[in-house]
Amino acid sequence: MAKRGYQAWKGNNRFLFCGRLIFGPDARSLLVTVALIVVPVVIFCVFVARNLLHEFPAYDAGYAVLVVAIAFTIHVLLLLLMTSARDPGIVPRASHPPEEEFSYDTSTRSEIGGRHTPSLTFPRIKEVMVNGIPVKVKYCDTCMIYRPPRCSHCSICNNCVERFDHHCPWVGQCIGQRNYRYFFLFVSSSTLLCIYVFAMCALYIKFLMDEDYPTVWKAMKHSPASVVLMIYCFVSLWFVGGLTGFHLYLIGTNQTTYENFRYRADNRVSAFDRGCLSNFIEVLCAEIKPSRNKFRAYVQDEIPRPPPVGRTRDMEEEPASSPRVKVEDDLDIGGDLLKISRRRNYEEVDEEMGGRNSNGLHQALSESELMVDSETDIPVIRTETKNSSRGRRSGSWDLSPEVLAASSLAAEGDIPSSQKPVPAKHAYPVISK
Secondary structure, three states, X not given: OOEEOOOOOOOOOEEEOOOOEEEOOOOOHHHHHHHHHHHHHHHHHHHOHHHHOOOOOHHHOHHHHHHHHHHHHHHHHHHHHXXXXXXXXXXXXXOOOOHHHOEEEEEEEEEEOOEEEEEEEOOOEEEEEEOOEEEEEEEXXXXXXXXXXXXXXXXXXXXXXXXXXXXXXXXXXXXXOOOHHHHHHHHHHHHHHHXXXXXXXXXXXXXXXXXXXXXXXXXXXXXXXXXXXXXXXXHHHHHHHHHHHHHHHHHHHOOOHHHHHHOHHHOOOOOOOOOHHHHHHHHHOOOOOOOOOOOOOEEOOOOOOOOOOHHHHHXXXXXXXOHHHHHHHHHHHHHHHHHHHHHHHHHHHHHHOOOOOHHHHHHHOXXXXXXXXXXXXXXXXXXXXXXXXXXXXXXXXXXXXXXXXXXXXXXXXXXXXXXXXXXXXXOOOEOOX
């Protein structure tokens, strides 16, 4: 049965609603992030914004404090969902390594079957030109692809992500080309929400001091929720506010967090920097590319291709002109001819004796001596002569002494193959009538 793309997915991602939403493997951290946003806002709406409803009598402007807080919170949560529940720019995997990049390294040889053969390799790093500047791209062993420029493999999600920035545990997703904009808007909007809640709490403390609580201490004692929210927002601003400022710097210089931390000490010229204004337009206003993965499409089981071993086998074989191969071939041919000669001699004797004891003679010969491999080409030239007295055809073979001696020794196993004598080049069957 055919599976959908998200069912046969090889990464560590998690899917919801039949592949419509994709999350990272640590998607549970989203619950913590949502709680850190929603709980303070609920406390603010119940204990602070509700008391400010009648502080602005003109046009009932006090209701705007509550509405803005709720709307801003929904906006931040939507940005969080768009950051964590979409494809960050995952590069599809390949089913086999790039065959067009294969090469044979003769400097590094491996021993296979006692023979040295060149190893099959392909370059791990290549250089491509980006805006006139050479950029190195690396081969990914997991995805079996050459990563595009600015692409990196996330070890948590187990995917190669285009324009990889980092893996954020707070959103449970990689931050890459397709969700970096929403991540930046989420962080900056969270910063503004913290500032808004902090300011409204401080304003409420000011109203309390103007009415029945003349000192700061009495006003804070009357509204402890405002104090807790102000401390919470102040601490959060160090995190989300600092993160917003850092990413403003990265956008202005067209860097990623990964590039900034890894290549900071190199002082290299960036091939992607187009100027501050153009960089902001590229990140915040450019059209987002569609996903390269079809998570809901049906996919077929991929059959892994075997590596191209044709050339490897060819190079494993020794050349035909090798002395060792020639000796073995000559001895094999000599042994086969010797078996054929014995068989022919037995057949002639059998015919001369009038067929007597023919069965005994045949049974005395083992099958290994009478059998010739049908796949072996034996260079035999047979001259057939007609016998006038018997009306039959017979053939005879004259073997040179060198071949007979070498094959007899090889058959009896008296000497190893490495010490077998080398027959002369002309030591093949000589036919005589």
